[in-house]
Amino acid sequence: MSAxxxxxxxxxxxxxxxxxxxxxxxxxxxVAIVDRSPITARHKLIxxxxxxxxxxxxxxxxxxxxxxVNAVWFVIAAICTYVIGYRxxxxxxxxxxxxxxxxxxxxxxxxxxxxxxxxxxxxVLFGHHFAAIAGAGPLVGPxxxxxxxxxxxxxxxxxxxxxxxxxQDYLVLVISTRRRGRSLGQxxxxxxxxxxxxxxxxxxxxxxxxxxxxxxxxxxxxxxxSPWGVFSIAMTIPIAIFMGLYLRFLRPGRVSEVSLIGVVLxxxxxxxxxxxxxxxxGADWFTLSKVTLxxxxxxxxxxxxxxxxxxxxxxxxxxxxxxxxxTIALLAVGILxxxxxxxxxxxxxxxxxxxxxxxxxxxxxFLFITIACGALSGFHSLISSGTTPKLLEKESQMxxxxxxxxxxxxxxxxxxxxxxAILNQHLYFAINAPSAQTGTxxxxxxxxxxxxxxxxxxxxxxxxxxxxxxxxxxxIVSRTGxxxxxxxxxxxxxxQVFGGASLRAFWYHFAIxxxxxxxxxxxxxxxxxxxxxxxxxxxxxGGPLKKLRNPSWRVGAWACSVLVVAGxxxxxxxxxxxxxxxxxxxxxxxxxxxxxxAAIALTVVTVVVIKKGQLKWAWIPGIPLLWDLVxxxxxxxxxxxxxxxxLGYWTQxxxxxxxxxxxxxxxxxxxxxxxxxxxxxxxxxQGTLSIVFAVLVIIVVLAGVIMALRAIRxxxxxxxxxxxxxxxxxxxxxxxxxxxxxxxQKQWDALPASHAKSVGISAH
Amino acid sequence: MGRxxxxxxxxxxxxxxxxxxxxxxxxxxxxxxxxxGEPLLTEAQYWRMRHxxxxxxxxxxxx
Numbered sequence: 001m002s003a004x005x006x007x008x009x010x011x012x013x014x015x016x017x018x019x020x021x022x023x024x025x026x027x028x029x030x031v032a033i034v035d036r037s038p039i040t041a042r043h044k045l046i047x048x049x050x051x052x053x054x055x056x057x058x059x060x061x062x063x064x065x066x067x068x069v070n071a072v073w074f075v076i077a078a079i080c081t082y083v084i085g086y087r088x089x090x091x092x093x094x095x096x097x098x099x100x101x102x103x104x105x106x107x108x109x110x111x112x113x114x115x116x117x118x119x120x121x122x123x124v125l126f127g128h129h130f131a132a133i134a135g136a137g138p139l140v141g142p143x144x145x146x147x148x149x150x151x152x153x154x155x156x157x158x159x160x161x162x163x164x165x166x167x168q169d170y171l172v173l174v175i176s177t178r179r180r181g182r183s184l185g186q187x188x189x190x191x192x193x194x195x196x197x198x199x200x201x202x203x204x205x206x207x208x209x210x211x212x213x214x215x216x217x218x219x220x221x222x223x224x225x226s227p228w229g230v231f232s233i234a235m236t237i238p239i240a241i242f243m244g245l246y247l248r249f250l251r252p253g254r255v256s257e258v259s260l261i262g263v264v265l266x267x268x269x270x271x272x273x274x275x276x277x278x279x280x281x282g283a284d285w286f287t288l289s290k291v292t293l294x295x296x297x298x299x300x301x302x303x304x305x306x307x308x309x310x311x312x313x314x315x316x317x318x319x320x321x322x323x324x325x326x327t328i329a330l331l332a333v334g335i336l337x338x339x340x341x342x343x344x345x346x347x348x349x350x351x352x353x354x355x356x357x358x359x360x361x362x363x364x365x366f367l368f369i370t371i372a373c374g375a376l377s378g379f380h381s382l383i384s385s386g387t388t389p390k391l392l393e394k395e396s397q398m399x400x401x402x403x404x405x406x407x408x409x410x411x412x413x414x415x416x417x418x419x420x421a422i423l424n425q426h427l428y429f430a431i432n433a434p435s436a437q438t439g440t441x442x443x444x445x446x447x448x449x450x451x452x453x454x455x456x457x458x459x460x461x462x463x464x465x466x467x468x469x470x471x472x473x474x475x476i477v478s479r480t481g482x483x484x485x486x487x488x489x490x491x492x493x494x495x496q497v498f499g500g501a502s503l504r505a506f507w508y509h510f511a512i513x514x515x516x517x518x519x520x521x522x523x524x525x526x527x528x529x530x531x532x533x534x535x536x537x538x539x540x541x542g543g544p545l546k547k548l549r550n551p552s553w554r555v556g557a558w559a560c561s562v563l564v565v566a567g568x569x570x571x572x573x574x575x576x577x578x579x580x581x582x583x584x585x586x587x588x589x590x591x592x593x594x595x596x597x598a599a600i601a602l603t604v605v606t607v608v609v610i611k612k613g614q615l616k617w618a619w620i621p622g623i624p625l626l627w628d629l630v631x632x633x634x635x636x637x638x639x640x641x642x643x644x645x646x647l648g649y650w651t652q653x654x655x656x657x658x659x660x661x662x663x664x665x666x667x668x669x670x671x672x673x674x675x676x677x678x679x680x681x682x683x684x685x686q687g688t689l690s691i692v693f694a695v696l697v698i699i700v701v702l703a704g705v706i707m708a709l710r711a712i713r714x715x716x717x718x719x720x721x722x723x724x725x726x727x728x729x730x731x732x733x734x735x736x737x738x739x740x741x742x743x744x745q746k747q748w749d750a751l752p753a754s755h756a757k758s759v760g761i762s763a764h
Numbered sequence: 765m766g767r768x769x770x771x772x773x774x775x776x777x778x779x780x781x782x783x784x785x786x787x788x789x790x791x792x793x794x795x796x797x798x799x800x801g802e803p804l805l806t807e808a809q810y811w812r813m814r815h816x817x818x819x820x821x822x823x824x825x826x827x
Contacts, residue, residue: 114791115814116821124781131782137827215827252808255783309822310815317825318783379826387823521825528822551820594827 011103011726019740022103024726029747031727032102032396033740047087054080061154062346069342071335071418074150078158078414082407085162090403093167096617097609098174100395102733104724107181107389119393119729122400126735128391129405131321132383133169134328135518137373137594138409140218140482142417143489144587145370146428147358148351150344150421152367157417160368160375161410164624168598169380170402171605171621176385177398178721183386184601185533188700190720191607196703200600201537203696204382207593208530209564210689211379213571214590215519216301217582220293220572221481222512227277227286228472230293232509233516234286235269236316237300243315259318263326266319270510274472290576297523298569304520305527305561313524320521323514331415334493340422345455348425357433357452358480359587360646361638365631369591374413376628378597380406382529396733404735419489426450426459427467427476431485434581435478436669442468445477472505480583487511527568531560574682579675585649588635589686595632596697602628603704611711611719629701636694640687649687656680787814 012023014030018037021030057077061069094100111117120128145153176182182190185204189197223229242265243258251257276282288296304312350356351363359370373379384402392401420428429452430438430445438445443461450458468476471491476484491507499506535548535556548556575582602625609618642648645655645668656679659667670676710716730748732741780786788807795804805813 112794114787114794115810116817118787118790118794121781124778127778127782132823133826135825135827211827247811248808252811253785253788255785256779257785259783308815309818310811314815314818321783373827377826379824382824383826519827522827525822525825529824532822 021740021744024103024728028728029730029751030744031730032394033733033738033744034102035738035740047084050080050083054084062151065346071340071342071422074154074414074418075332075335077154078411081158081162082411085166086399086403086407089162090166090170090399093170093403093620094396094399097171097614097620098395098398100398100733101724102394102396102731103727104395105727105729106177106392106395108392109727109729110180110725111390117390119731120391122393122397122731122733123735125388125391125393125397126401126405127325129383129388129401130408131324132387133377133380133405134324134409134412135373135522136215136218136483136515137377137379138413139416139486139515141371141373141591142413143420143482143485144358144432144583145367146344146417146420147348147356147432148363148367149347150342150417151346152351152363153371153417154414156368156371157375157410157413160371161406161413164598164627165374165376165380165410166403166406167621167624168376168378168601168605169384169406170398171609172381172384172601173388173392173398173402174395175605175608175721177389177392177395178724180722181386181389184381184604187385187720188600188604191604191611192700192703192707193717196700196707199696199699199703200604201533203600203693203700204597205530205533205537206689206692206696207378207597208526208533209567210571210589210593212301212523212526212530213568213575214586215522216294216297216568216572217575217586218481218483219297219516219519220290220576221479221583222483222487222516223288224290224293225287225475226473226512227283228273228505228509229512229516230286230288231276231282232266232270232273232513233520235273236266236319236513236517236520237312239265239269240312240316240319243318244311247315248310255318258315259322262315262319263322266323266513267510270513271506273509274505277472291573294569294572294576297520298565298572300520301523301527301569302561302565304524305531305565306558313521313528316517316521316524320514320517323517327511327514328412328415330494330498331419331490334490334497335415335418338493338496340418340493340496342421343424343456344421344428345425349453354644354647357429357437357584359584361588361635365635365638366588366591368631369588369595369635371413372591372594372598374410374416376595376598376624377409378594378599378601381597381601393729393731394727394733397731400734416486419493420485422492423485423489424459425454425456427464427488428485429454430459430464431476431479431488432482433478434480434584436579436581438478440475440477442475442477470501470504471508473508478581480581482583483512483515486515523568527561527564530564530567531557534564535560571685574678574685577678578682579669579671579679580682585682585686588639589689592632592635592639592690593693595628596693599625599628599632599697600700603701607704607707607711608719610708611716615712629697632697633694636690639690640694649683649690653680653683653687656683 010024010026012026014021020034022032023030054077057073060073061077108117108119142153185201188200239262243262246258354360354362426449429449438448442464446459446461446464487508490511491504494507495501495504538545539549547553575586602621605621606618606625609621638647639649643651645652656667656676660676665673667676670679730744788810791810792804
């Protein structure tokens, strides 16, 4: 922590009351403020009131029965818990574990180049970080988890974020910032040694491939047989290309301007989609089967990953950032104005058994797997390391960015959960049960869901068809994957506030379009990142493969892209052709993969904490790590060894194989020999992947345990933290600037313009 | 300056900084501070360099 600085530098401290001002150069204003003022009576009252209101909201959610809980209580419970968590738990972590040093320069300041390294205003960086971590994940997981009722999901999303997800994001950001913004893979190699590091890198790559496959599967589930949806998402491609050309040749740098034009065009595309889908040619061109659609996404993913960034990826990213912030705000306003009432029970009958149609498995561990993003998402560690430290202005801002950013994502997940919980439960299961159960028509679906024993009056086939018609679709039966359910719920909320029943179909397709937009952006970017990891990894093998290290060698880049796309593409095709329903079997694998990535990140963090001699506080990342390991390894264990064919991939595999060997042509959900072989092949791949993930993570964790034990015995390898460089800029720590910070900011602003300023992008 | 103009300005500043409109200006300021008098990239060249960099060193988007 207090390693001596290499270069001679001044360190002048000046204390006035509870506030200490630190300068690194005597002619410059202070670069850091350490405020030790005790909490004021006013703040005590405010936080006391927040805690009481939060407790009331929690009590209403948890104990009020009769299915008439208002959605607003969820919003209140969430926000109050976040405020308390941020003010007290995050502050504890900051004080005991992080101990930010604002007199040390961040990577953004050290390497500032006006391009990718840029100290950025904390509020702007918060927006950046949030846009990078939030996507379709927190919207989809809570919807699927609604199968078990709203209460378990709500508790996990809120408490999981406060004690696990935010802690991971925050602490990964901390250790990466103190290592010049190194990536998670590099830090794993540095801290865990060669074997642990190599296992971590392979695990990250394998996990990315499965994540991309399942996200693509969600898009396919939302767009199949929906000409309106396919048309509006297809239009994003020419719109993005137009934006790319505009920025490159017409008006470079006018990003908000072109994004605004893009959003208007996009809304036009969604609005005109209904008309296009109504024409003969429109229905003809844009009604695509799941398999065709999968091939379209595979070809698109490959093309997008080898085309130059400015042409498609960058403009599409601008669009998706704009849409993300806008839509989430819109949904929050919608929920607060419409104040819908819960239709789902607190606990459904599927909470206590493992026979739920949406995803297989019991509440523990599978609920905690299904809701990954929004509570604890390992993927975030890839953003918190590498990307965000390059823009971070001050160490003390990491709490706002890392912890606060994840709290915001958790809030998005709560809104998604509310949106699914206000739907008629019969309708919910008609949309989310696989077609093997619902039998694809409205009548068979009605019969199936009425047989589930749900609360509320039974539904008729005509009612299901009417629901589909109300959002401009022919059918909504077995539209699995979560996205259509969320879109349906959003149209329910938003049409009450904006536009009435006539805009319902528009809002549905608007929601489908933005989810697909996020996911396709993730698929583009993820394919590129995975390609780079792959070429980097292969180059390390040496020999002729060393050539791969040169990023301008196009043949190598293309070959690696093809390999990555083949990886996720084949899993995607496997998912769409699976007679058991792809989401039902693959989504748990997605959750396990994401949470195992979190285990790797938390292992690295815990080892660093122990190496620094902070064993006493190692429980802060240690408890979420332990919980995450218990959850994911139990889930992996069940997926590999469970004797229940609904749950265990291998039991299923051997049952179907035995059936095939006995000469049967149909067995279980497989209706013919092809489907039988598909199940045998798919369960083999899924089972193998489960084993690979679990083994890799166990290797990483063992490497971590060995390193930690060595460190405790005092024989540990050295910490790889870089020598601090004195900072020469200033920036406020929290969202709200304190009076001491305002004072110092004024002194910096008064300096001549040529001087190293704080962040030169302030509003004045 | 009225309150509304101030708020409008803040919003404009925020969106501009978040989306990247002000990045070129920051680059120019940075060069003026660290390498005064040296040639600068034009805005179009600057964005070409930014995008090439993104090509060579992709960053992930989360799920």
